[in-house]
Amino acid sequence: ARRFRPSYNVTPGAYLPVGTLRARAAGGEGGAEEQGPVIQCMKWGLVPSFSSKTDKPDHFRMFNARSESVKEKASFRRLIPKNRCLVAVEGFYEWKKDGSRKQPYYIHFRDERPLVFAALFDTWTNSEGETLHTFTILTTHVSTSLKWLHDRMPVILGDEDSVNAWLNNSSVKLEEITVPYEGTDLVWYPVTTAMGKTSFQGPDCIKEVKIGPSEKPISNFFTKKAAGPVKSEKASGEFAETQAFKTAKEESDDDSGENPSNKTEKIHQTSTVVKDEPVTLDPQVFYKADEGIKKEDGMLPDDPVEERDPFSIKRKI
Secondary structure, three states, X not given: XXXXXXXXXXXXXXXXXXXXXXXXXXXXXXXXXXXXXXEEEEEEOOOOOOOOOOOOOOXXXXXXXXXXXXXXXXXXXXXXXXXXXXXXXXXXXXXXXXXOEEEEEEXXXXXXOOEEEEEEEEEEEXXXXXXXXXXXXXXXXXXXXXXXXXXXXXOEOOOHHHHHHHHOOOOOOHHHHOOOOOOOOEEEEEEOHHHHOOOOOXXXXXXXXXXXXXOOOHHHHOOOOOHXXXXXXXXXXXXXXXXXXXHHHHHHHOOOOOOHHHHHHHHHHHHHHHOOOOOOOOHHHHHHHHHOOOHHHOOOOOOOOEEEOOOOOEEEO
């Protein structure tokens, strides 16, 4: 008991007060032994008694035991009949995974009463003759209210009946004792990620922290396009096309016998004002499009004196 001290951040390998039943001499003449509750200091992280005396204990190997398979593993199965114990704490931590981020939560009873875990203990003696008492905490599948946080949780003995059923080896089936705790008085809140370091201690470990949304606002995923340049480009295209039509129209209307090359140059100049690169639209190219239209469609004039402008408006020269 002298080695135990209160801690806000307990990890495997640390000492904790553990409750169990031990044989003790009864009063009276017979001196018969009877079992009674005792509190004993034990290390968290089971070291089986059959471990080699020269082994270096690794308390992280078996600090938890899955209650669903506890009867199948030799390290735990042989402890069920007589090596049951209770671990009382004020609360425990669980980490919520969110992509690459992890956020710890502190789980406890609303009225701050102790949480009592079902556990198994064992005794091991090393090569120097030192006896070490260690324990492992039983786990079960998570309760309905904590599914969002994790898929496992400790076996919580929430009332006196379940504590007695676990300690006194009653006829209650193990599967009935190791069910997840579904009480609504189990509450939680986020705490600092600094408690992930074993060296971080003190009341700040269980101090509630405010966490913001992990995602950026959805508006940040969309690139705002500048309306001006898009409209300008569209308008420029339309303007260039209109100017090309207009130039072709002017060429059709002009019977001055001017050199066609000069007219083409006009198109270049007009287009260059609107767009960065010139548009080479020769008059003959424009009219080639009309040559493919059938005469019976009424789109081409019968009278060679009559022509149509680019907008299909009939007129006389």
